[in-house]
Amino acid sequence: MSYIITQAELEHLGEMQLRAMYSGILADLSGRNLSAQGCPMTRITLENIQTVLRRKRAFKPPSPRF
16 A cells, blocks of 8 residues: 555545455555555554444444434
């Protein structure tokens, strides 16, 4: 990965999209025999995805229970 995806760029995505992006990045790294620790920009992007996911979960309104 040659650029960082910022938290602002991720805000409009839903939880499923963020999880899919996170998994896709890890799968791409694995396919290239790399790890996030060896790719600082990728590691920052993965951290940004995790931060946005945590924020979305924290502010998610509870679903109605019947």
